[in-house]
Amino acid sequence: MLPDRKMYGLLNRPQSKSGFKPLPVVIIGNGPSGICLSYLLSGYVPYLKRHSIHPHPILQRKLEEAPDISILDQSIEGSMITLSRGDWMGLPDLPFKDWLKQKRRGLRNNRATAEDIAQYYQHYVMKKGLQKNFSCDTVVTSVKKVSAESISNHAQKDLQESSDSLWNLNEKSTEVFQVDGFFKTVKGDKEPFSIYAENVVLATGTYDGPTWLGVKGENLSYVHHQLSALEEAVKNIGVMSDPVLIVGAGLTAADAILFAHHCNIPVIHVFRRRVSDPGLIFNQLPKMMYPEYHKVHQMMKEQSAACAGPYECYVSFPEHHVLSFGKDKKCIIQDKNGYQKAYKISMALVLTGSNPNLSFLPNNGMDLAMDSDQPVNPKRNPIDVDPFTYECTQEKGLYALGPLAGDNFVRFVQGGALAVARSLLKKANKNPP
Template sequence: MNSLRKEPLGGGSSEPLPVAIIGNGPSGICLSYLLSGNTPYVKSHAVHPHPLLQRKLMETPGVSIMDQDLDYLSEGLEGRCESPVALLFDALLRPDTDFGGDMESVLTWKHEKERTVPHVVLGRNLPGGAWHSIDGSMVTLSQGQWMGLPDLQVKDWMRKKRRGLRNSRATAGDIAHYYRDYVTKKGLEHNFVSGAVVTAVKWEGLEPQDSGAQDSRPLFQVSGFLQNAQDPSPQPFILRARNLVLATGTYDSPARLGVPGESLPFVHHELAALEAAMRAGTVTPASEPVLIVGAGLSAADAVLYARHCNVPVIHAFRRSVDDPGLVFNQLPKMLYPEYHKVHQMMRDQSFLSPGPYEGYLSLPQHQLLLLKEDCQAVFRDPRGGQKAFGVSLVLVLIGSYPDLSFLPGGGALLTMDPSQPLSAKRNPIHVDPFTYQSTHQEGLYALGPLAGDNFVRFVQGGALAAASSLLRKETRKPP
């Protein structure tokens, strides 16, 4: 998976590849599994607890889910996601999980070689994508069983590895290992190229769909380079594909505050910087406080890590502690006790009400104005006054954006509102909800957070929709 393959990356063949996938996280892995001839069918004697869905499934016994009308099957389903196909696939894989049940999937999987669609999956990291960049000891937000991919449950994989879930959740390290193992166990390795950095995508000339046809479709030219730990010199590649799938996630480009001094060397945008400073001894329990800016889960993880290392913390955020939009106010306390502990600290240990948490100071509704070279952080408080604090390190953890700089216009023209920046939560790529093909560009697909699906549990429905569409295209078989 780490070496350059002569086909299709070498560019020696004039025949374009049917599908190129950029991104090797859960979305890309799931799509590769489906395009490799692995086909879902409803078990012959399975009974789904959702009566309407069960009736629809009984109408077409023996017909693959990928050959059915996904719009029709998903109609009437409700859940924690806005994507109808994501709800459908999740309901088939985990029929009653939202009601606390542990019912087996109603799907069975068959490998049908004739359904294989040749493809390549390009990723900067090992299979699993950004999960390999997260501190392995961090615990997943979602329940461990929701992190699984088709036909290999996380709990079964962990049992064989003699690992266990923590309060029904898994560590990021275990999940990264699971995704990498999944690719191997399912025989997908030959489709994956790791260390692949895509630098440009162009829409090429049109290719006739078949001889004598009047209509045609675009070809995509993908160029970039391969980086290999054993070979420091990058190897350029160019490939051509009839269809391009974007599955890069949103962790490429950390969001910035845009304040003066944000580019100073003691200011960082990822938790790994604090871990490195601790290892190097530049930040210790005797240092000035570490400033953590943000009120999301990444900021909470940083607070927890710093507290574990007995490092003093100043925690600043612009919202009120009781803001209903704050993520802590949306998480069940029983499932996420560590995050609710941080939320309690944010409330009880503010500059207005000193509390019992020594070495921690909360600054709610404070706006960072300036970072000075002498490691001073200047804030505007809720009353309009200014405060300055000495700090040893600054972590700005306020979210991240996808990096689609390799696309024309950075991908902005593909979004729901082309006049606004691309954002997984506020302005994702505009796709057809039942094929995940771009509404702006034929042959271009987007999966996962790029299409507005932000949890592993639900990104798989996008892979199902895209695979169904691509299979129809590339095999030209009627449903």
């Protein structure tokens, strides 16, 4: 068992360079990626589920060859991500739909909200006994690699005499990661900490910095950049209200449309691409696997301003963009030919993507990206990782999970976490717990 749980105890008292042994791994982030990896590093061992069928025939045959051997111990051909065919929002061994049914709320009749999903993840951590691995209200301000020469004599001794460690450090190198930050006390004070780790996993997600359009009036109070704003406003908006403007053609925008459609809220949907554009995410998703998103794609095609369709309370404006937002809640949009239209709206949701906050890494993590001259972006420029281990190609011992590595679906998180867990266990030169 990998003692990532040690981090919790260390962060519950002020830290300094006082000679603590380096931790085997520190996971930064408390979203689905970090939770799933913590689960796999806490003694839960994945095996092939009896009578289950994987849609990839080669993987199915490979798994059936050794059903009694943990997947962590098997050599799987192809990227580990292909194993992650889990439920839509689910984590291992507790399907999201099953949990939601326990709340007596079926997905068919009542669409899950962001609050539901957050509660599910919190419940998962408690149910699986993982809370000891997490340190809440903790902010990491710096992650850097340091050598034995740059740290205290006590820490050097710990690095060299880690005989009871699960890990075999490279004899030629005693480099470790120094993780600095602070945690917030009950009184609101900030208490600093500084710890060392042999491996660090980046699982912070990408929702720290929503993308702005950069147009006039975007800072007005009725213009929002988070889906949660619609969920909070729904009690004041109804079928007779002015429509909600949704800008964007990604999955978050689709979630907003589905939520509004369920609540009978009228929607104006503006996006720059053609509906048939191959780069549009909906044209890349299997219809059978993502029926709800396929429905949104149908609405975008069949219910445009130029062609009335069967869907009430919704109209799409492909190949349009927003020019400005007015104080009178009027929004001006423009098509590709320069023709402008004005609409009175109740609120606007600009959901055109987001960027991670990697300010705690040298050069904001740009040196780790596929294109090191550009900022890290989950869609266009993710962190460059080994597809079999998710270890950063530019920094050994540093891993990236989830959207940071280009995995923008929660259902793919399990495969990435499995790859990282397998790599860490291999480094530890130990059998899985």
